[in-house]
Amino acid sequence: MTGGRASRRGGADLTDRHRPHPALALTGVAYRYGQLRAVDQLDLRVAPGEVLALLGPNGAGKSTTINLLLGLLPPQTGTVEVFGGRPALAVAAGRLGAMLQENQLLPRVRVAELLGFARGLYPDPMPLDEVLDLAHLTGVAGRMTEALSGGQQQRVRFALAVIGQPDLLVLDEPTAALDVAARRDLWAAMRRYVARGRTLVFSTHYLAEADENADRIVVLAGGRKIADGSPAEIKRRVPGRAITIRLPGAAVSPAALLALPGVVAVDLAGDRAQLSSTDSDATVLALARQGLVRGLEVVGANLEDAFLALTGNAKGSPPA
Amino acid sequence: MMGYLRLELRRTLRAPGFLIFTIVMPLVMYLIFTNLGAVTGQGDAGDAALYAMISIGGFGAIGALLNYGSSIVADRSSGWLRHLRLTPLSPLRVVLGKALTGMLLALPPVVALCVAAATVNGVRLHPAQWFAIVPMLWLGSAPFVLLGLGIGYLCTAQTVQPANFLAYFGFSLLGGLWLPLPTFPDWLRVIGRLTPTHGYADLPLRVVDFNDSPTTVDVLVLGGWFAVFAVFAVYAYRRSAARRDA
Numbered sequence: 305m306t307g308g309r310a311s312r313r314g315g316a317d318l319t320d321r322h323r324p325h326p327a328l329a330l331t332g333v334a335y336r337y338g339q340l341r342a343v344d345q346l347d348l349r350v351a352p353g354e355v356l357a358l359l360g361p362n363g364a365g366k367s368t369t370i371n372l373l374l375g376l377l378p379p380q381t382g383t384v385e386v387f388g389g390r391p392a393l394a395v396a397a398g399r400l401g402a403m404l405q406e407n408q409l410l411p412r413v414r415v416a417e418l419l420g421f422a423r424g425l426y427p428d429p430m431p432l433d434e435v436l437d438l439a440h441l442t443g444v445a446g447r448m449t450e451a452l453s454g455g456q457q458q459r460v461r462f463a464l465a466v467i468g469q470p471d472l473l474v475l476d477e478p479t480a481a482l483d484v485a486a487r488r489d490l491w492a493a494m495r496r497y498v499a500r501g502r503t504l505v506f507s508t509h510y511l512a513e514a515d516e517n518a519d520r521i522v523v524l525a526g527g528r529k530i531a532d533g534s535p536a537e538i539k540r541r542v543p544g545r546a547i548t549i550r551l552p553g554a555a556v557s558p559a560a561l562l563a564l565p566g567v568v569a570v571d572l573a574g575d576r577a578q579l580s581s582t583d584s585d586a587t588v589l590a591l592a593r594q595g596l597v598r599g600l601e602v603v604g605a606n607l608e609d610a611f612l613a614l615t616g617n618a619k620g621s622p623p624a
Numbered sequence: 625m626m627g628y629l630r631l632e633l634r635r636t637l638r639a640p641g642f643l644i645f646t647i648v649m650p651l652v653m654y655l656i657f658t659n660l661g662a663v664t665g666q667g668d669a670g671d672a673a674l675y676a677m678i679s680i681g682g683f684g685a686i687g688a689l690l691n692y693g694s695s696i697v698a699d700r701s702s703g704w705l706r707h708l709r710l711t712p713l714s715p716l717r718v719v720l721g722k723a724l725t726g727m728l729l730a731l732p733p734v735v736a737l738c739v740a741a742a743t744v745n746g747v748r749l750h751p752a753q754w755f756a757i758v759p760m761l762w763l764g765s766a767p768f769v770l771l772g773l774g775i776g777y778l779c780t781a782q783t784v785q786p787a788n789f790l791a792y793f794g795f796s797l798l799g800g801l802w803l804p805l806p807t808f809p810d811w812l813r814v815i816g817r818l819t820p821t822h823g824y825a826d827l828p829l830r831v832v833d834f835n836d837s838p839t840t841v842d843v844l845v846l847g848g849w850f851a852v853f854a855v856f857a858v859y860a861y862r863r864s865a866a867r868r869d870a
Contacts, residue, residue: 398712421627424627426711426712
């Protein structure tokens with residue numbers, strides 16, 4: 305096991321003791337690609353030890369936000385601070401580690417060689433055995449990176465991100481393109497790392513993943529922060545289910561459907577109504593009481609639609 | 625940075641084709657060319673063995689540098705350089721590490737050719753001449769590591785091979801690494817004299833009295849190209865950095 309190294313720096317260093325800096329602070333940050341506002345006036349503070357999920361559909365600005373907070377993109381307006389300084393300082397000190405989305409592993413190198421090289425870059429790296437154990441890679445340490453499965457490759461990339469024992473770990477859609485088992489393995493490793501009191505910021509477009517793993521969820525859409533709260537608070541606002549019923553004639557007004565419990569948006573198409581709901585059980589029971597259950601379908605909501613509902617761009621307007 | 629150098633050396637020596645391209649190919653070319661002369665009975669086989677040792681040894685060193693330097697294109701497209709940016713290893717040290725690795729990889733083809741010349745073709749030189757020729761062939765190739773890195777930072781995975789091929793074979797041919805300059809028509813000889821490959825090979829060739837052009841011209845030509853390739857490499861690096869893949 306990998307416990308027993310809860311705090312390698314023996315608590316906060318001097319400057320931190322004087323005035324604790326947030327692990328991450330974005331203030332009025334904006335970034336646009338041409339006309340497209342990828343990130344728009346974003347304010348975000350993450351306390352040391354917090355696990356924060358950046359939740360949003362594709363194109364919400366998650367990756368741009370992550371590139372900004374890592375210092376890979378300079379903000380066009382606003383400031384980004386990591387532990388009270390520029391991101392580049394935190395990178396140089398080995399306090400900031402990251403796993404980006406598009407990176408492939410270096411070819412023609414064994415896992416242990418690659419991790420051994422990475423260890424040499426940091427002032428206080430994890431022992432090789434420890435990082436292999438943490439990322440469940442002990443059995444494949446001697447393999448070439450090309451010979452690994454997708455899940456194993458992703459765990460090597462995770463190992464590269466944590467080997468320097470960064471205080472702030474940033475993961476951009478760490479489980480994208482992984483199957484269920486690989487996703488579970490990776491989260492087990494990530495949780496074990498975070499259990500040491502490190503700060504984690506990760507992006508995802510799965511509400512369930514954010515809910516299960518984060519202390520706090522920030523919802524991004526169109527480059528803006530549209531919700532910020534605990535998983536329980538976010539789940540109350542983000543509709544997780546889409547309920548479809550058949551509505552022959554205009555039997556019920558959209559306003560009446562919106563008034564049903566849990567419903568945050570209503571979309572009428574032909575003789576079918578789609579209700580976005582934050583509480584599908586309550587919504588279905590209410591529909592049944594009104595005798596509206598005809599051709600009922602309940603599916604996991606398409607997050608894009610769910611976020612549109614949240615931002616008020618859906619056809620139905622959210623209830624007051 | 626030593627760790628980076630070790631990693632890069634290991635990975636390059638594992639690359640299929642690298643040793644074939646940079647050692648086996650020049651070696652085979654050398655042995656065929658020099659022994660063809662003996663078979664056909666034309667010219668002085670001893671001269672050919674010595675001249676070709678230097679020119680094809682240089683050809684091998686340049687091949688290693690262009691081949692390795694331009695391999696940075698793969699590090700860019702895979703996102704590896706972006707990952708390194710998120711470690712305490714600075715981009716400057718990455719570039720320096722690449723350049724030093726390239727220089728280490730340029731030595732084996734030079735040594736291989738000299739060993740083949742001495743053992744197979746019976747080339748005999750004064751120790752002082754060996755001690756002058758080997759470092760000249762090795763270190764004189766330095767401008768080409770800059771050219772290779774520049775190509776690697778500028779090109780895409782699709783364009784890197786043709787660019788490398790043009791630079792490698794173009795400069796080798798024009799500079800007289802395959803056929804000596806005196807066999808060229810006059811107009812081509814003028815161009816050939818101004819290539820970096822010619823200045824590079826001329827210096828060791830002078831050690832064994834193969835040419836009579838003044839040393840200062842060769843040094844100026846080689847130094848000039850060093851500066852040009854350095855500017856090119858910096859430009860290419862900046863362009864790549866602006867596209868956030870360096």
